[in-house]
Amino acid sequence: MGGPWRSCVIELKQQIAEGIRLLNAIGFDIGNHHISVWGALRIVIVVMLVFVLGQLVSKLARRMFRRIDRLDRAQQLLGEKIASIAVWALAILIGIDVLGINLTALTVFSGAFGLAIGFGLQKTFGNLIAGIILLMDRSIKPGDVIAVADGKGNTFGEVKKIGIRAVSVTTRDNREYLIPNENLMTQQVENWSYSSREVSINIPVGVAYGSDLDVVEKLLLEAVSGTPRVLSFPSPGVLLTAFGPSSIDLTMVVWIDDPEAGVGNVRSDVLWKVWRSFKEHGIEIPFAQQDVNLKDSAGLRRIADALAAREKPADA
Secondary structure, three states: OHHHHHHHHHHHHHHHHHHHHHHHHOEEEEOOEEEEHHHHHHHHHHHHHHHHHHHHHHHHHHHHHHOOOOOOHHHHHHHHHHHHHHHHHHHHHHHHHHHOOOHHHHHHHHHHHHHHHHHHOHHHHHHHHHHHHHHHHOOOOOOOEEEEEEOOEEEEEEEEEEOOOEEEEEOOOOOEEEEEHHHHHHOOEEEOOOOOOOEEEEEEEEEOOOOOHHHHHHHHHHHHHOOOOOOOOOOOEEEEEEEOOOOEEEEEEEEEOOHHHOOHHHHHHHHHHHHHHHHHHOOOOOOOOOOOOOOOOHHHHHHHHHHHHHHHHHHO
8 A cells, every 4th residue: 555655655746846847947047146936936935824824823822811811901912012023023034044045145235224224114113112111011001091182182082902003092982093102102191090090070060149059069969979970989079169250160079980981971961960950949050241330421311312202202
C-alpha cells in the first residue's frame, strides 16, 4: 500500500517543483534583480498568511483577557492593546524573515524613510501612546460619562470604546463623537464618573414676591422626592439664590447616580411636578414686568382731555 501512495507524493512534488520553475522563469529584470511571477505570488501568499494569523492570534488574545475576571474593563483593554501590538510586530518580523528580505539593503534609505514615516505617523503614534496612558492611569474608562470642549461648545456623553486612535463617546441623542486620544491628554476633561458616579443637578425656579417661602420650599422638596432616579442621599435641597427684578430666585439641588441615562429628563420631570404643585396651591410664577409712572403735567392733562372729548360722541 505504501508504494503507490509514495509514488503519488513524489510525482506531486515533481509537478509542484516544475510549476514553480515555470512561474519563476516568467518575469522581468530590474537592474540586477529578477522579479518573477512566483516571487510576486509568494509575497502575496506570505502577506495574506501573516494578516490572517495576526488577526486570529489578536482575537484569541482579546478573548483571553476578557475571561480574566479579576481585571476591570480598562485593564482588559490595556492588555488587549499591548498584546495586539506585540502580535502584529512579531507577525511582520516573521513575514520579513520568510520572504528573505535583507534589511541591511534598506539602510541607505532608512534615514530619510524613517524621517518621513515619523512625520507622517506622528499624530497616530501620539494617539496610540495617549490611549495606552489613559488606560494605565484609569482616568477615563469605558462607561464613564465625560464632557469635553469642542468647536461648538461641549460634547457630553458616555465613553463606549477607547480605540487605538480615538475615544468613542455616544451622546443621549445617539450621536457618536470620535475624540482623538491626544486631545483627552492635553485638554481639560470633565469626568462625571472618575471618583464617584453621583452627580448634582441644579434646577432654578422663580416665585412671586408675595409667596410664602416656607410653603414654596416644602412644595419643591415634595416634588423632588417623588421624582424617579433622584437620590434620597445626598438629600435634595433648596437654595435662595437671589432677589431678582420680578421674582425670588431659588435653586433646587438634586443628586443622581446614573448620568449616562441623561440629565435633562430628570430636570424636566422635576419641573413638571413643580408646575402642577404650584398651580394646585396657588403659587405664582412671575414673568418680567415693568411699572411706568407718568408725571402729572399740563401737557398730559390736555392730551387726556382731548382723548376723553373724542370718546364722548361714541358713548352718546
